Amino acid sequence: MAKKVVATLQKSGKDFAKVIRMVKSPKTGAYTFKENIVANDQVKDFLAKN
Numbered sequence: 287m288a289k290k291v292v293a294t295l296q297k298s299g300k301d302f303a304k305v306i307r308m309v310k311s312p313k314t315g316a317y318t319f320k321e322n323i324v325a326n327d328q329v330k331d332f333l334a335k336n
Contacts, residue, residue: 305322307322
């Protein structure tokens with residue numbers, strides 16, 4: 287059963303990308319990382335946002 291689930295995710299998972307953005311905290315000045323899963327055609331738009 288697990289093999290079927292993995293195979294299904296491999297087929298549909300190619301349309302998405304995991305995007306990691308580094309964000310500076312205004313309080314402490316430390317950097318944190320925000321992770322999102324975005325469709326491949328929206329990656330540039332996501333990274334362009336501030």
